Amino acid sequence: MVENKTHAAAAEEFLKDEARTHWHDDTLWHVRTKRDTAAQKLPEWEELRENASQIKDYVLSNLDELLVQFEKNAVANGVEVLWAKDAQEHNDHVYRILQENDVKNLVKSKSILTEECGLNHFLEDKGYDVVDTDLGERIIQFNDQVPSHIVMPAIHLKKKEIGDIFHKHLGTDAGADDPQYLTEAARIHLREKFIKANAAITGVNFGIAETGGFVVCTNEGNADMGTHLADVHIACMGIEKLIPRAADLGVFLRLLARSATGQSITNYTSHFHRPSSGKKLYLILVDNGRTEQLGREDFRNSLKCIRCGACMNTCPIYRRSSGFSYGSTVPGPIGSILSPGMDLKKHSTLPFASTLCGSCTDVCPVKINIHEQLYKWRQVITKEGDAQPAKKWSMKLAGKILGSPAWYNFMGKSARIALKFTPDSLVYAKINAWGKQRNLPEVPKESFKEWYNKNRK
Amino acid sequence: MSSKEQILAAIKKNKPKATVLPALLSYHTEEIDRLIAQFQQASMLNGGKTILIKRIEEIPSYLQVHFDKNLQVVSLVPELHGSLDITTVQDPHDLEAVELAILKGTWAAAENAAIWMPEENLSHRALPFIAQHLAVVIESRHLLRDMHAVYEKIKIDESGYGVFIAGPSKTADIEQSLVIGAHGPRSMTVFLLTA
Numbered sequence: 001m002v003e004n005k006t007h008a009a010a011a012e013e014f015l016k017d018e019a020r021t022h023w024h025d026d027t028l029w030h031v032r033t034k035r036d037t038a039a040q041k042l043p044e045w046e047e048l049r050e051n052a053s054q055i056k057d058y059v060l061s062n063l064d065e066l067l068v069q070f071e072k073n074a075v076a077n078g079v080e081v082l083w084a085k086d087a088q089e090h091n092d093h094v095y096r097i098l099q100e101n102d103v104k105n106l107v108k109s110k111s112i113l114t115e116e117c118g119l120n121h122f123l124e125d126k127g128y129d130v131v132d133t134d135l136g137e138r139i140i141q142f143n144d145q146v147p148s149h150i151v152m153p154a155i156h157l158k159k160k161e162i163g164d165i166f167h168k169h170l171g172t173d174a175g176a177d178d179p180q181y182l183t184e185a186a187r188i189h190l191r192e193k194f195i196k197a198n199a200a201i202t203g204v205n206f207g208i209a210e211t212g213g214f215v216v217c218t219n220e221g222n223a224d225m226g227t228h229l230a231d232v233h234i235a236c237m238g239i240e241k242l243i244p245r246a247a248d249l250g251v252f253l254r255l256l257a258r259s260a261t262g263q264s265i266t267n268y269t270s271h272f273h274r275p276s277s278g279k280k281l282y283l284i285l286v287d288n289g290r291t292e293q294l295g296r297e298d299f300r301n302s303l304k305c306i307r308c309g310a311c312m313n314t315c316p317i318y319r320r321s322s323g324f325s326y327g328s329t330v331p332g333p334i335g336s337i338l339s340p341g342m343d344l345k346k347h348s349t350l351p352f353a354s355t356l357c358g359s360c361t362d363v364c365p366v367k368i369n370i371h372e373q374l375y376k377w378r379q380v381i382t383k384e385g386d387a388q389p390a391k392k393w394s395m396k397l398a399g400k401i402l403g404s405p406a407w408y409n410f411m412g413k414s415a416r417i418a419l420k421f422t423p424d425s426l427v428y429a430k431i432n433a434w435g436k437q438r439n440l441p442e443v444p445k446e447s448f449k450e451w452y453n454k455n456r457k
Numbered sequence: 458m459s460s461k462e463q464i465l466a467a468i469k470k471n472k473p474k475a476t477v478l479p480a481l482l483s484y485h486t487e488e489i490d491r492l493i494a495q496f497q498q499a500s501m502l503n504g505g506k507t508i509l510i511k512r513i514e515e516i517p518s519y520l521q522v523h524f525d526k527n528l529q530v531v532s533l534v535p536e537l538h539g540s541l542d543i544t545t546v547q548d549p550h551d552l553e554a555v556e557l558a559i560l561k562g563t564w565a566a567a568e569n570a571a572i573w574m575p576e577e578n579l580s581h582r583a584l585p586f587i588a589q590h591l592a593v594v595i596e597s598r599h600l601l602r603d604m605h606a607v608y609e610k611i612k613i614d615e616s617g618y619g620v621f622i623a624g625p626s627k628t629a630d631i632e633q634s635l636v637i638g639a640h641g642p643r644s645m646t647v648f649l650l651t652a
Contacts, residue, residue: 295471
C-alpha cells in the first residue's frame with residue numbers, strides 16, 4: 001500500500017521499470033489524442049463545455065432545493081431513497097438492504113463512490129462475495145488491487161500479467177494473453193454470476209431532478225445485465241451528480257464519452273425511473289465530505305466533475321507515475337484537488353504532483369480550473385506547515401531572491417560560474433531530489449539581461 | 458437531526474450565490490443523406506453495422522445468411538417472425554438461450570448512432586443485453602442530428618426504463634485492445650429503412 005507515502009516516493013517505485021513507464025505514458029497519450037479527434041469533430045465543442053459548466057454552477061448554487069425535488073420525484077416513481085452523511089452510513093444502508101432482502105449473491109458495476117466508501121471490503125468482512133463485473137475491475141479485484149484510473153481501472157497491467165491472473169483464477173491456458181480469448185473467459189465466468197445474482201449495485205452518472213430518475217453509462221452492458229436479472233437494484237450516488245432537466249443530459253452525454261476515451265457515446269446509456277413490477281429499487285444519496293467542499297470557495301468547483309478522466313490522460317505527471325502513486329480513490333489532477341478536502345494530512349503532497357501546465361483545465365469538459373486549484377491547495381498546505389521541510393526552506397529562499405533584483409542578479413552570476421565547476425556527482429547527488437530524472441541544460445556564459453545590455457543598440 | 462436534514466442544512470450554509478440556468482442548446486438539422494452517412498460512420502466506430510434497406514421484407518433473407526436459423530430468435534417487429542414467442546416468457550432468466558433479438562427503435566442521433574429504446578420496445582429489460590446478437594430496425598426519418606434533438610422528441614420518464622443503444626457490448630480493458638462481446642451482444646446490426 002502506498003497510503004502514507006508522499007506522491008514522489010510512490011512514483012519512484014513505478015519509475016523503476018523504465019520500459020513500463022514509457023508504455024504507460026504512450027498508452028494514455030493515445031487516449032488523449034483520441035479525445036482531441038472526437039472533440040475537434042464538433043464545431044460546438046466549446047459551447048457545450050461552457051453550457052455544461054453553467055449548468056453545474058446552477059446545480060451547486062441550488063443543490064438543496066434540487067435534491068429535495070429529486071427525492072420527491074424519485075419516491076413518486078417507487079424508488080426508496082436513503083441519505084448518508086458519510087461512508088459508514090452508506091455502507092450500513094447497503095448492508096441493511098442486503099439483509100432485509102435476504103440477498104446471497106451480489107454483482108456490482110463500476111462505481112467510484114463505493115470505492116471511496118470502501119464498500120467491497122466492508123461487505124467482504126460481513127461474509128459477502130462481492131463480484132465486480134466491469135472487466136477491468138474484475139481483473140484488479142482478482143489481483144487484490146484498487147483501480148489505477150477511474151475509467152480504465154486496469155490500465156497499469158499488461159496483457160501478459162492479465163493472462164497470468166486469469167490462469168490462476170479462471171483456469172485459462174498458461175501463458176495465453178490474447179485479449180479476445182481472455183475476455184471470452186471472463187464473459188463465461190461473469191454470465192454465471194449474473195444469472196445467479198439476487199442484488200445488483202451500480203453507481204450513477206447523472207441524477208435528474210426534474211424526473212427523479214438516473215442514468216448509468218457502460219460499454220460492456222454489465223450494469224444492465226446485473227440490474228435486469230436481479231430482484232434488488234441499489235444505486236449509489238454522490239449528491240453532486242445531479243442535473244436539473246432531462247434535456248441537460250444531451251449536453252453531458254455529448255461531452256462525457258468523447259472526453260473520456262474519444263468515443264461519441266458509450267454503447268449503453270440506461271435511464272432508470274421505476275423498478276420492474278415485483279422488484280425493488282433503492283437509491284442512496286451520499287455526502288461524505290461534499291457539503292464541506294461546497295463551503296470552500298476556492299475549491300467548490302471541483303464538485304462539478306463528471307468523472308471522465310480526461311485530466312488524468314493528459315497529465316504529464318499522471319502518465320509517468322500511474323494512479324497508485326496518488327494513494328487516493330480518484331487519482332490524477334482532479335483527485336489532487338478533491339482528496340485534500342477529504343483528508344489534508346494524508347493527501348498533502350498531491351497538489352505538488354503537478355507541473356501546473358494547465359492541460360487538465362484545457363481538456364476538462366465542465367471547465368474546472370484544476371491547475372489553479374492545485375496552486376491554491378499548495379498555499380493552504382504550506383501555510384498549515386505540511387509541505388516537505390526541504391521544499392519549504394528552499395521555497396523561502398527562492399522567494400527572497402526572486403523578490404529582490406539585487407539578490408537576483410548576484411545569485412544568477414554566481415550560479416552560472418558555480419555550475420560550470422560543479423561536478424555532476426554533486427548535481428545528481430541523492431540529496432538533490434531535483435537531479436533525479438532530470439538533466440541540467442548547458443550553462444550560458446551570460447544572462448539574458450547582460451546579453452540585452454550588450455546588444456540593444 | 459436526520460442525515461437528510463443535516464446534509465440539506467450544510468448545503469444551505471455552504472452553497473454559493475445563486476446562478477441562472479442556461480438556455481437549452483439546439484442546432485440546425487442537416488440533409489438526410491448526410492445524417493445517414495454520419496449514422497453509418499458512428500455505428501461502425503461503435504463496433505456495429507448498418508444495413509440500408511428499402512423494405513422490411515429484405516430483412517429475413519439477410520438474417521438467413523448471417524444467423525443460424527436453428528437457434529432461438531425473438532422478434533418484437535410485427536412483420537418479422539421469431540422462433541420464441543416472447544409473451545410466453547415470464548422470467549428474464551429464461552432468455553439466456555436467445556441467439557438473436559430483433560427490436561424496433563424509436564429515435565436516433567446521427568452523431569453517435571445511439572437509438573432510444575423505451576421499455577415497451579424491449580418486452581423484458583434484459584432482452585437486448587442477454588441475447589447473443591442484436592438487430593434493430595429504424596426508419597431514416599427518425600434520424601436526428603444530435604442528442605439535443607433526440608431529447609426534445611422523447612420523454613425519458615414515460616416508461617420505467619429506457620436505454621440508448623449505440624453498438625454491441627464491448628470492452629478495451631485489456632491493454633486497450635477492442636473486444637466485441639464483453640457480456641452482452643456479440644454484434645449489433647441496424648436495419649435503416651430509407652424508403
